[in-house]
Every structure is written in C-alpha cells, then in structure tokens.
Amino acid sequence: MKVNLMHGAGGEVMGELLRVITNLRHNNAGGIGLESLDDGAVIPLNGQNIVFTTDNHVVSPIFFPGGDIGRIAVCGTINDLAMMGGRPVALSCGMVIPEGFDVADLERIVASMDAALDECGASLVTGDTKVLERGALDAIIINTAGIGVAERVVRDNGLVPGDAIIVSGTIGDHGIAIMAHREGFDFGGQIHSDVAPLWTLVEGALATGDIHAMKDPTRGGFANAINEMAKKSRVGVVIEEEALPFRKSVQSAAGMLGIDPLEVANEGKVVMGVAPDDAEAILAALRSHPYGRDAAIVGEVIEGSHVTMRTAIGGERFIEPPIGDPVPRVC
Amino acid sequence: MKVNLMHGAGGEVMGELLRVITNLRHNNAGGIGLESLDDGAVIPLNGQNIVFTTDNHVVSPIFFPGGDIGRIAVCGTINDLAMMGGRPVALSCGMVIPEGFDVADLERIVASMDAALDECGASLVTGDTKVLERGALDAIIINTAGIGVAERVVRDNGLVPGDAIIVSGTIGDHGIAIMAHREGFDFGGQIHSDVAPLWTLVEGALATGDIHAMKDPTRGGFANAINEMAKKSRVGVVIEEEALPFRKSVQSAAGMLGIDPLEVANEGKVVMGVAPDDAEAILAALRSHPYGRDAAIVGEVIEGSHVTMRTAIGGERFIEPPIGDPVPRVC
Amino acid sequence: MAVGKEILDTLHSLVDQEITLMHICGTHEAAIARAGLRSVLPSNLKIVMGPGCPVCITPQGEIDAALDLVEKGCIVATYGDLLRVPGSKGSLESSGGDVRVVQGVHKAVEIARNEPGRDVVFISVGFETTAPTVAAAILANPPENFSILSCHRLVPPAMAWLLEQGEASLQGFILPGHVCTVMGYEEYERFPVPQVVAGFEPEDILLGLVMAVQQIREGVHRVDNAYPRAVSREGNVKAKRLMYEVFEPFDVEWRGFPVIPKSGLRLKPEFAGYDAQEKYGIEIRHVDKHSACICDKVLRGVARPSDCRLFGKVCTPRTPVGPCMVSHEGACKIWHLYESKRA
Amino acid sequence: MAVGKEILDTLHSLVDQEITLMHICGTHEAAIARAGLRSVLPSNLKIVMGPGCPVCITPQGEIDAALDLVEKGCIVATYGDLLRVPGSKGSLESSGGDVRVVQGVHKAVEIARNEPGRDVVFISVGFETTAPTVAAAILANPPENFSILSCHRLVPPAMAWLLEQGEASLQGFILPGHVCTVMGYEEYERFPVPQVVAGFEPEDILLGLVMAVQQIREGVHRVDNAYPRAVSREGNVKAKRLMYEVFEPFDVEWRGFPVIPKSGLRLKPEFAGYDAQEKYGIEIRHVDKHSACICDKVLRGVARPSDCRLFGKVCTPRTPVGPCMVSHEGACKIWHLYESKRA
Amino acid sequence: MCIAMPAEVLEIKDGNIGVVDFGDLKQEVRLDLVDVSVGEFVLVHVGFAIQRLSREEGLETREVFRQVHAAMMEE
Amino acid sequence: MCIAMPAEVLEIKDGNIGVVDFGDLKQEVRLDLVDVSVGEFVLVHVGFAIQRLSREEGLETREVFRQVHAAMMEE
Ligand code: SF4
Ligand code: SF4
Ligand SMILES: [Mg+2]
Ligand SMILES: [Mg+2]
Ligand SMILES: [Mg+2]
Ligand SMILES: [Mg+2]
Ligand SMILES: [Mg+2]
Ligand SMILES: [Mg+2]
Ligand SMILES: [Mg+2]
Ligand SMILES: [Mg+2]
Ligand SMILES: [Mg+2]
Ligand SMILES: [Mg+2]
Structure with a gap:
C-alpha cells in the first residue's frame, strides 16, 4: 500500500497510517505515551509532570x-502543551x-517565532537545520517540539455527560x-488566520473551574476535534448550530468556496x-482574554456516541470527521 | 541572499545561516540554550538537568x-543527549x-526505531505526521526531539590543554x-554505516573518569567536530595521523571517491x-563496549588555536572544517 | 427561526398521504442534509435525489479524457469538485500532472494568458447555470492556448427521459433553483407533473415542499415558483442568448443513463478552435460501470443508496465505487455521512 | 615510517642551494598538502604548482558550454570535480538541471543506455591519463543518445610553452606520475631541464625530489623515474593507441594561458556523431577572467596565491573568483586551507 | 448543483467587472451575464453574476419567506 | 590530476570487466586499456585499469621505496 494525501488529512484514514507509525513497544515513558494520541505525552520526572x-x-x-x-510553528506546539494543561x-x-530560500524571509519567520514566544514566556532552546537541494523540497518545513510542566494534566478523553462544550x-x-x-x-x-499561543488563555480557564477535556481544533477542524474527544471519552455530543461562533467574512468565504468551516x-x-456548574465562570474567564472574546458554549455532552448538530431549523444531523483535506467546490 | 546547499553542510558557511536562525531573544530557559549551539540544551527543572x-x-x-x-533518527537524538551527559x-x-511512500517501508522504519530505542531504554512518546503531495517532497523526513536527564552536564567546549582526545x-x-x-x-x-545509539557506551565512560568535553562527529565529520570543540574551548588540538582508526574498506573507498573520511x-x-590521567581507563571502558572496540587516543589538547595533524611522514598540516558536502572527485 | 417553524407546521398539516418528491440538484441535497431537513419532515413525505449532481452524472469516459489531457502535458483547470472523481486510472488529484483548481472559467483563461507557452484546458462541467459563464468567456476571445473540454448537460431532456421511464413512483419534482435562475421555468411547463422551483435556504426548500404538496392535494400539475427573488418565468434572457450563441445541444450519455437526445452542450463549429477534443484529438470512450453499482437506479430515483449491496462495505467515501459516492453531493456519499448511523 | 624519514634525511643532506621545482599535477599538490610535506622540506627547497589541475585549466567558456547543454534539457554527466566550478552564470551544481556525478565515462554510457529517451552528454575533462578511458568507451559503440563535450588537454605542449616563456626561475619539474603511466616519458626527454616522474605516496614524492636535486647538483638534465612500479619509458602502448585512434590534437586555450598549439584533444571527424558540440551546435566562447585574479601567473609558476590581492579577502573557497580557488587541487584553495594560517 | 451566493454590487470596473460584497467579504466578479447597477444585488455562481436580485430581497431573506408563506396561505 | 589506486585482479568477466580488490573493497573495473590476468595488480583511474603493476610491487610499497632509495644511494 502507498501513502496518499488522505492519510495526512486526519480522521479515520489517517488513523490507519497512525497505527503503522505508532506500532512501537517503547512508546511510553511512564505517563501518557504515544498510544494515547493525545495532544502531547506526559512523563513523570522527579515528581513533576513533564x-x-x-x-x-x-x-x-x-x-x-x-x-x-514561524508563528504557527511556535503556537502549534505551545497550544498542544496547553491542551494537556502544560505551561x-x-x-x-x-x-x-x-x-534558494530567501534569507530575508527566514529572518521574518524567526522574528515572528520570537514574538510568539514572548507572549507566553517560553524559549526556543535547541534546533537543527537541513538544506535540501532544489527539486527535493518545495517549501520550508518547520518542526517544533515542546516541553511543558503541568500541575494538573488535562486529557482529550475526559468528557462526561452533562459537560458543557465551549x-x-x-x-x-x-x-x-x-x-x-x-x-x-x-x-x-x-x-x-487566528494563529495565536493559547497558554495564558488556558491558564486563566484552568484557574477558574473544572475542565474535563481540551483539544485544539487544528487539522480536520472543529468537526474532527469534537469527534475525537467524544469517541475517546465514549460519549455523545450535541452541538447547537446557532450557538457556533463564526466571523461573517469567514462564513461568506466558506459559502463561496463550498467548504464547511x-x-x-x-x-x-x-x-x-467543562463541568456544567463552572461553564459560565470559565466562559467569562475566556472572554476576558483577548484571544477568547468570542468564546461560546456551543453544546452539551450526552450519554451515547456520535456528535450531532441541532440545526437552526430544528433538524438533527451528524457532524462527521472530514475525510481528506477539503477542496473548493462550486456545486 | 538565498540559502544554498553549502548553508546546510556545516562549518563556517552554515554558521552564517545559524546566526539568522538563532537570532532570538527567547533562546534560553535558564540553563544552556540555543546560543551555545551545543549538542543539546539544558533546562534546570525542579533541581534536575533536563x-x-x-x-x-x-x-x-x-x-x-x-x-x-529510522535508526538514524533515533540514534541521532539519543547521541546528542548522550553528548551532553544526558540519559x-x-x-x-x-x-x-x-x-506514494510505501507503507511497508514505513513499517520497517518504525521497527528499526523501536529496536534502537530498545538498546538504551528510551521511549518514543509523542509524534506528528504530515503527508506532502507528490512533487512537493522527494523523500521522507524524520524529525526527532529528545529529553534526557543529566547528572553532570558535559559540554562541547570544555577541552583543557593536556587533555587526551579519544x-x-x-x-x-x-x-x-x-x-x-x-x-x-x-x-x-x-x-x-556505524549508526548506533551511544548512551550505554557514554554512560560507562562517564562512570570511569573525567570527561571534559564530548561531541558526536556527525555532519562535517571528525574534522568539523574537533574544530568546533577546539574553537569553542579556545585551545589547539594536535592529532596523530597514525593513531586515527579507519576501517581498511572505508579507506579504500575514500581513496576511490577522492573524499577525505x-x-x-x-x-x-x-x-x-578527557583528563590525561583518566585517558587509559576511559579508553579501556570504551573498548569493553561493543560500539567502542576500536576506540583510540588520537591526539592531545594544547594551548593556542587550530587543529593540526602530525602526519605519518612527520609533517604538519591543518585539519579544517569542510566547506560544503564532499563530492566524489577523480582528480 | 420562527418562519421556518411556521412553514414546517404548515407542511405537517398538509401531508395526509404517502408522497415522494424528487429534486434534481446536488445543492438541494447538500442543503437538505446540512440542515437535517429529512429529520423534521412528515414521516410520509420522502425526498429522493435525481440526476442533479454534475459530478455524479459525468461519465467515466469524460474523466478519462481529462486525464488524457494531463498526460499530454496540458495544464488542466477544473473546479475542485472533479478533483477526486475516479476515472479508469486514477483521479485528476492523483495524476501527478499540472492540475489547477479554479473558481471559474475566467480564472482558467487568466492562467492561459499568464503562461502563453503552455496549453490550458478547462474541464467544463455543469448544467445551464454554469454553461453561460463559459459562453461569455469564449465570446471574450480567450488566447489560442486556451480550450475547453465541454461536459455540459441540460436538465429538461433528462427529466423528460425520467418521466418516459415511469419506473419511479414520483408525485412531483422540486426544480433546481439556480438552473431556473438562468433558464426560467417555461420549458418545464410541458411536463405533466407537479413541479416547484425552490431556493436553497432550508426555508426555501420547505416552501417548495408545501407548494408541491398543495398541487398534489389539489390534484393539479403546474410549475410553481417558491424562489421568486431569483427566478422568473423567462429567466436571464441575456445569459440564455450567450449560451446558445456558443453551444448547441447534442445527444450524449449520462453516467447511469443511456444516451439522452439533445441533453448535452457542445461548442458550435465556429468555436472549434476552443474545443479541446478537436484540438488534441481526444476521444471520449464509453466505460462500463462496476457491475454491482446501482448509481444509475439511485440517480433515476428508483433505488436508495442503502439498497446497493456495495454501500458502506466495498463502497465508502474513501474507496468510492460509483460516482454517487464521490461527489460531496452524491446521494451515496451524503447518505453515508448523514444517514448510515441512523439505520 | 622509517623509509620516509631516511629519504627525507637524504634530501636534507643534498640540498645546499636555493632550488625551486614545479610539479604539474593536482594530485601531487593534494598529496603534498595532505602529508604536510612542505613543512618538513629543507627550507631552501620550494615546490610550486603548475597547470596540472584539469579543473583549474578548464576555461570558463567550456563550463558555460556544459551549462548550455543543461539548458537544452540534456542529462549532463560529469566527475564531481566539475560540479562547483563557476561558469559565467552559476555552476553545474546550482543549475537546477539533470546533472549526474559519475565515476567514469562508462557510467555515463550506462545512463544513456538505460534512458534511451534522453540525451546524455559526458563532460570529458582530463589529461592523458583520462582520455584513453573515453576513447575506449567511444570505440565500444555507445548508443546514439550519448555524446561527449571534449575538454581534454595534453601536458607536454603546456610544458613546452612554459619553458618558452622563461619567466619562472625553475630548476626542474616533477612529472605527473599517472599521465606518464599512460604516456611514458619519452616525449619529455626533449625538454632541457631536470625532470623526475614521481608517484603519489609521500615517499614517492620525496624520492622524486631527491632524484631532481641530484640532477641539479650534478648539473645535468634528464628524465628520471621515481615511480617505476607504474611507469615505464614507453607507457601503456595500448592506451596510447586507442587515444589517438579516437582523438586528434588541436590548438586550444587553457584557463590562464593563451591558445597553446596542439595542446587539446578533439574527436576525429569519423566520431562526429559523439561530439556534443557538433550535435547541439554548442559554441565555446572565450570569457575574460576577473581583472585582478592572477591564477594565470599562479598556474605558470611565477606567483604564489598569497601574491594575489584578492586572496583570502574577495576570493575564498566559498566565494571563489578564479579557478585555482575552486578545485580541491587548485593552488589557491589548498594554500587557503593549509597555509593561510601559517602566514 | 450550482452553489450561488447573493452579493451587493459596490463598484463596476471596465464594464464587466464588479466589486461585490458577500457579507464582510469583497470580491471581484464578472458581470457579463447581467445588466446591473451599483447598489443592486446579484446572485453569483463560479465567479459570475447570473441574475439580479431586488435590493430588499437581497437584504431581508427572512422577511421574504414570511411574505411568500403568508401569501400562499391566504390563497 | 588523476587519482589512481592499485588493486588486485580477482576475476575477469566478459573480456573487459575485472573484479578487483582495493583492500577490503571489491569493485568492477574496465580492462579495455590493459592485458592482465587474475592475480596481477592494476592501477585504476576513473573506473578503468590504466596499467599493470607487478604483484610484488602492488603488495609491498614500503619495500619498493626502500629498494629504490637504496639503489639510488648506491649509485
Ligand atoms: S454505494 Fe457505491 S456502488 Fe452502490 S450505488 Fe452508491 S456509488 Fe454505486
Ligand atoms: S586567490 Fe582567487 S583571484 Fe587570486 S589568483 Fe587565486 S583564484 Fe585567482
Ligand atoms: Mg493538538
Ligand atoms: Mg503535537
Ligand atoms: Mg499542534
Ligand atoms: Mg543537528
Ligand atoms: Mg488534552
Ligand atoms: Mg551532535
Ligand atoms: Mg541535535
Ligand atoms: Mg544529532
Ligand atoms: Mg500533530
Ligand atoms: Mg556535549
């Protein structure tokens, strides 16, 4: 079998590839490991959760x-740490x-990484650089790995019926x-783009109430993240269509592109x-942060399985994890 | 200015690129950071050297x-940790x-990573996978990052005149x-290839005597590593040509290719x-390990600067860090 | 949402018999699915999907022709919709060729203008809504390195064919709102069956259903217009004129259907220079479908996806066998996404 | 190393005057540098490098011709040595074309055989050591899609030219051991100057120096052979015969030199089908050198790299101005690597 | 088939190019198929305006539904 | 120019291909330019044997130097 683009786009297809890649006996250092496919791993070291x-x-x-x-490379990893409760x-x-890559572009990228680091008090402490010949690679690839410290670890599989989805x-x-x-x-x-480092936002929410599960809706979007959370938590989720926050311009563009935002x-x-009793307080904490101004309670966790949406017209439908990267459509 | 292949090949040219890439204010988390360009960074956390x-x-x-x-990806990072004294x-x-990449090849690669991990007690705990479209990328790229714990940190800049080079x-x-x-x-x-995880080898050496500096001679080879160590330590090094261990087949091939091994x-x-008094003991410790059987004392640290070689004929010449990747030559 | 609820209440109050309506528009299907409309309809009112998705009805031979053009080194410009439709040997996306997703034909012309050294072919699919845009582009004198592979289809001939078959027990049709925006609905008045032109908001569709049910209750048939803000009886006269200036109807095969007379559009002889088939000697071959795929029946409204024995087993959105599983609007794909779990 | 030390002692005991010898072989230069030989020679014995590096003496016009072939879409096969030599507009390495490093001409022929749809051109540089291998390949009927860009040079005409100039005060020559392996040394006997054929081990070179110094002390000139295990007076007769079966001498420019009569090798007319210049209409243009670069003088033995005002400043191994800074064996590069710090 | 979106015409350039607003999103579209003025609404499909909409109907879809439904119920 | 390395001929195939040993490293080389038998030594340049070496000299370079030097000193 050959790897195809769908294998990289998240969802069920990607799952197949991940089964191959994560087929390791040495996959856990005593905490949460590769097998969990959470936003990050946890390694207990000297009484701390790394x-x-x-x-x-x-x-x-x-x-x-x-x-x-550059900003994405830093934020993507900061956010995965934050999703686990990690500073x-x-x-x-x-x-x-x-x-052939332009050194001036590299300077911009690095400055942008520095600015993102500045927002959350982290440092970029070690690196490696390879140059590939023209033709072997189209565009720059940046890998970041990150280390954080979590007072309390938050998983992506901790949803409990009754929880509010924010x-x-x-x-x-x-x-x-x-x-x-x-x-x-x-x-x-x-x-x-909304690219931003979320640690201080998450930090505030963690201090305010009981967060049962977190995930950043990156590849595959909200549809993928909420399905993964529900599936791993063995619960169902009902989303209220009218509660979902969208920017009008994004909705217009999504309509034009024929793509589901x-x-x-x-x-x-x-x-x-989050625990239903803490939902309003956490929502308020999020909204008080510049990156959380449009925060909203968008649904509820129920017993069962599947993620469904209550539509504006009163209908009900599934929200499925997407297959493959979306492609613009005209019909 | 555009990035070219020489920028990726180590040495002085690469240094220029690194100055751009490491131009960050947030480059150190309280220990050894990006500015040192050592084999790894050190982060003091809760009284431990991470x-x-x-x-x-x-x-x-x-x-x-x-x-x-796969083996290289694991060993490359294990070894950089080990070079810092990190388990x-x-x-x-x-x-x-x-x-289009073959899934069967991926399986082989993953199995090989697992085997390398097995040799040194580490685990691969977190990952990420992207698939790029045909044409955007020629061949698989694997990034690894690693976390280790060092009882005593070893730098690459700790050479002292009188030290034996092993x-x-x-x-x-x-x-x-x-x-x-x-x-x-x-x-x-x-x-x-000699690709191997060196932690247990290094562990034995660390337990035997006083190691002042370590580095793995990867990109740019021995010539690059010894020059970097000497320059950062502000010392000179004299290498004895006849003491350098080479496999005969490698020497033959290097001769054919016109490449300096x-x-x-x-x-x-x-x-x-290493401290001169400990040199023999450390050499013995290395030689008792399967990956250290051909270990040798190949030179000495002196006051001054530059790395020179005392040749078999009694001459003296510089060993310079290479510029660019070597290319086979016939003349 | 008060209006929607009101219309829905009206609909529930009106349906007092088993009614099956067919729509012939992928965008209707997508809107119905997205709003979960079927979950709120009266249980005795069924909506089935006809041959209204231009991806679903494009025969494999036309995809193969597009792949032939890729192989000849052309830049192939296409709507994203066609990217993953399987031909006999892979899809445009997996072809490894220079395939560019464009917003519309004008962007393909732009590519041809910017890269005069390359041959650019636009894969021109779509119903009457889309064909006039291509006609306008052709009439604006695109450069010589530009051409189109015309895969256009017309809705009324397919409806006529469906009605002649008489297989499906349909009580009426929801007509495609945007096709009618351009064409008006005069030409549908010849069909002796209740029809309503509907828009694409959930409320538009509900209104259309109410109107159709009313005709059925009254035992009449006519064309009602539930989408008057965009559709008039005569349509967009200018667009129709441009379309027929450039294209002429011809007999052509639809995926899942036989050759239907005068149901396709091809370039008129005077525009042969823009005809990729002529220009590159591309032949469109008939390709037999997978033996067990019942897409044809699904598209004709005589079977549901779940009647297919490949559905959800051999044929999934990831490994589509038939075209109905490929397109976002394909009945089988939508069924798989939104309905399979309910079963 | 006892032998080496013994020979070195002999050399020290023999040199009692200022002596300058020239070698004409990049491999000699590389061996001298690698062994740090200059650091152990008697201080009044100097060895300078002549035009013995085929990369250094290949004029920029020939690199440009290779780049033209890249642009025409040919697969260009070359020794790694040429990869980074700057032409007027970049190097083969940075050309972005299909440039393949090969071990020898036979591997280039293999590429042509394996890819019959492509044109394969071998950039055929080298002295008499290398030319016979190319001749052998040509005589073995390579496929039609194979050709060579002949950039070969002959050593004796350049030596003759050097001696005619009389600029450099040279007491003798160390002759290129591997050129003589093929050619023998009979044709060098006409030069009225002490000469010794030497091999490439440090001891070989030391032996050669001892023999040259002996001739100078004796006030005689002849060709001595310090490399008898590989070199005989007549050389490899078969190789010579093949070489002259395929190639014929012609007048050609060397980088840093004017046109030297009969100093190049071109394919004979009967092999014109394998001549890339003929086949692709490639012209070799003369390109003027950087005004301040004194490579020509360095190659003629009348200046040292450190005499150049660009050396180590504008001109470094990374930003080479002249060819002597490009090749691994270029005098300026070697000087920069191994000697600059000593200054 | 045929995704189409209503948009308001903000500007007309070179005869057949219109700058339209889809709702916080301005885009250029082709006006080859319609005769339209600034301030009017159009329905846009594959980058072309395919029909003119009346301004009121472009702005207030909900109200339109209400009216059509009401009218129908009165019949 | 002209890196060349001595190697021992281990095998001869198809007339002009030799399998040679450079010292723990076997390689195929072309024999077009020399007449040589298995067990003899050759000097190899760009993948071609360019000359035959005597077996003793191929094996014992150091000894060769000694002899040449000694002979020279005797003169
Ligand atoms: S499920 Fe697949 S095979 Fe069956 S009718 Fe639909 S597209 Fe055809
Ligand atoms: S240093 Fe550079 S410019 Fe000067 S002679 Fe040498 S190659 Fe030419
Ligand atoms: Mg994540
Ligand atoms: Mg991650
Ligand atoms: Mg991430
Ligand atoms: Mg590194
Ligand atoms: Mg988490
Ligand atoms: Mg390292
Ligand atoms: Mg590293
Ligand atoms: Mg490493
Ligand atoms: Mg990830
Ligand atoms: Mg270290």
Missing part, C-alpha cells in the same frame, strides 16, 4: 494574513529549508484564510468540555 | 548497509512523508557508505577530551 509534544509545520503560503509559518517552558526547532472563539478563520490563498482566491487581508483548521482556538 | 535536543533526518538512500533512516528518557517523532571507533564509516550509494558506486554490503558523517561515534 508534557512533551511535537508538530511538523508546512503551510502554503508561508506568509498569510494574520501570521506566518510551556522550552521549544526545539528543526528547520528543513529548500535551496469553543474559545470563531471557527474556521485559519483554514479559510489559507485555503482561499492557496486556491488563488484573492481575499486580500479580509480574512485573517467546521472542517478546516484553527490555530488559535480550544475546544473544552 | 537535556533537550532535536535533529531533522534526511538520508538517501533511506535503507543502507548497516541501518536506515535519554523520551523522544518525539515528526514524520513528513511524500505521497575517538570511540573507526572514522567515516557512515558517510562513506552513504556517499558511495548515493553517487552510484555499488559497494554492495562491503561498507556499513575525516570530513564525512559518523552516526555512532563520540569524540571526547
């Missing part, structure tokens, strides 16, 4: 409205650069911004399941 | 006599896979094996500077 995570970042274009690959401490950075802001901003750019729709700066990546959002 | 390092691995061919990219605890793995075995095996394969010289299985990568070797 959180450890990694992501490869490839994004086209590398500079886009609202951010660039980000240190990042590594592995760059693979195609021959998203920290508008959905689909990053994915639609990128998709539009990539497919030659020139929206200029009208749609901005629930299925595209967010890079500055968290989906959480 | 060692943290990363490497991108791109190798062509991905399967070669003596190993594969490897946990690894992350970021794979970037080109569309290499843990024959030089150039990996680089010559790869180079030959890549350039279409068919040596069959006559030359094997001192300038190509090793993936299972360590270069160390």
